[in-house]
Amino acid sequence: MGKKLAVTGNQAIAEAMRQINPDVCAAYPITPSTEVMQRFASFVANGKVDTELVTVESEHSAMSACIGASAAGGRVMTATSSQGLALMWEMLHIASGMRLPVVMTLVNRALSAPINIHGDHSDGMGARDCGWIQLWSENAQEAYDNLIQAIRIAEHDDVRLPAMVCMDGFIISHSIESMEFLSDDVVKEFIGEFKPKNPLLDVNNPVTYGPLVLPDFFMEFKRQQHEAMLNAKDVVLQVAKEFEKVSGRSYGLFEEYRLDDAEIAIVVLNSAAGTCKDVVDEYRDRGIKVGLLKPRLFRPFPYKEVADALSGAKVIGAYLTGLTPLVVSDQCTWRLPQP
Amino acid sequence: MKGWRELEIGAITEAGSADSYNTGSWRAFRPRWIEENCIQCLFCWIYCPDSAITVKDGKRGEFDYNHCKGCGICAMECPGKKGKKAIVMEEEGK
Numbered sequence: 030m031g032k033k034l035a036v037t038g039n040q041a042i043a044e045a046m047r048q049i050n051p052d053v054c055a056a057y058p059i060t061p062s063t064e065v066m067q068r069f070a071s072f073v074a075n076g077k078v079d080t081e082l083v084t085v086e087s088e089h090s091a092m093s094a095c096i097g098a099s100a101a102g103g104r105v106m107t108a109t110s111s112q113g114l115a116l117m118w119e120m121l122h123i124a125s126g127m128r129l130p131v132v133m134t135l136v137n138r139a140l141s142a143p144i145n146i147h148g149d150h151s152d153g154m155g156a157r158d159c160g161w162i163q164l165w166s167e168n169a170q171e172a173y174d175n176l177i178q179a180i181r182i183a184e185h186d187d188v189r190l191p192a193m194v195c196m197d198g199f200i201i202s203h204s205i206e207s208m209e210f211l212s213d214d215v216v217k218e219f220i221g222e223f224k225p226k227n228p229l230l231d232v233n234n235p236v237t238y239g240p241l242v243l244p245d246f247f248m249e250f251k252r253q254q255h256e257a258m259l260n261a262k263d264v265v266l267q268v269a270k271e272f273e274k275v276s277g278r279s280y281g282l283f284e285e286y287r288l289d290d291a292e293i294a295i296v297v298l299n300s301a302a303g304t305c306k307d308v309v310d311e312y313r314d315r316g317i318k319v320g321l322l323k324p325r326l327f328r329p330f331p332y333k334e335v336a337d338a339l340s341g342a343k344v345i346g347a348y349l350t351g352l353t354p355l356v357v358s359d360q361c362t363w364r365l366p367q368p
Numbered sequence: 369m370k371g372w373r374e375l376e377i378g379a380i381t382e383a384g385s386a387d388s389y390n391t392g393s394w395r396a397f398r399p400r401w402i403e404e405n406c407i408q409c410l411f412c413w414i415y416c417p418d419s420a421i422t423v424k425d426g427k428r429g430e431f432d433y434n435h436c437k438g439c440g441i442c443a444m445e446c447p448g449k450k451g452k453k454a455i456v457m458e459e460e461g462k
Binding site for chain 2: 129189249253
């Protein structure tokens with residue numbers, strides 16, 4: 030087993046990126062994800078990685094450079110938050126449409142206005158339907174583990190889609206917690222060598238990326254993307270199984286906490302799930318059957334599996350980190366019975 | 369026609385250019401070359417945004433109507449001979 034260290038979430042991500050050693054990283058700093066690339070940039074400067082680091086003038090350019098590098102045939106990574114992801118939005122669709130397995134960490138932060146550097150999920154939710162796989166993480170350990178697995182999932186032949194690993198800004202990105210790292214060799218072996226598909230740098234077999242596709246063929250390519258998304262669910266489970274062998278940590282499509290006989294189920298993403306587990310324990314101690322479901326794979330959303338897991342509950346409450354105006358009606362709010 | 373199962377993912381296709389497509393089909397005005405007024409200055413060849421002026425052995429030839437979109441830049445730039453243009457724009461279909 031690897032080392033156990035006390036680190037921030039951002040440090041954990043930067044360390045995962047060092048171990049993954051991608052060919053190209055293009056990034057633009059934004060709070061609270063800045064520290065990821067700041068730490069990674071020092072790995073580049075100190076020769077700890079072979080990565081070509083491209084410092085660009087905006088997140089739109091960062092994602093554009095990632096797309097170019099990925100199409101060229103490289104393993105490509107980046108990180109961003111909030112407005113940064115919003116500025117990437119146009120290019121997110123290009124990456125998924127061209128089936129480029131770019132892997133990005135999203136350190137969740139609220140979208141302006143009013144400006145707030147802390148973490149709600151409006152950024153990630155806004156990118157929900159961009160054709161990217163989304164893995165959400167409760168803590169630094171999960172973010173680290175998810176990022177390493179995301180490489181395998183995104184690059185899998187049945188998938189070939191970009192993937193985003195989400196973790197909460199500040200609560201996780203800047204808080205120090207104890208976690209376990211895998212050794213460099215284990216990560217290297219686990220992710221394997223990147224096998225590019227139709228790389229632009231293969232000059233003997235020239236290809237065109239991004240041609241005009243009109244209605245006669247457009248839906249054929251969208252169908253391919255849809256099928257790849259459907260495939261992703263099985264691949265996520267398969268990769269998780271392999272990951273458990275090297276790490277001893279098991280992952281599924283979501284985590285169930287005391288959900289088996291729960292009459293009241295809470296569905297919550299990321300760090301708030303950690304707090305919720307304490308609340309569940311507290312209510313269980315009082316004899317109230319409360320349980321928790323924490324989605325991990327959010328895109329593609331495992332509808333059937335989630336529905337099955339929640340089928341025993343009489344009441345289901347979904348907690349959103351952040352409030353999307355008018356999406357949640359007053360009728361949907363509920364209260365736990367006071368013991 | 370190929371279905372989604374047969375097509376290469378991501379719409380990645382063979383390398384090429386618009387050379388193999390007829391992109392001149394939506395032209396509303398058509399340039400006509402009047403050879404007797406042409407001084408072979410090749411301004412039309414320089415200015416054409418669609419490389420639709422064919423040149424052989426340093427002399428211009430006929431328009432490549434598969435790629436000419438009828439923008440009229442060549443006709444505008446053409447100095448002609450003794451006040452007479454070597455390129456004139458005419459409405460398509462007339």
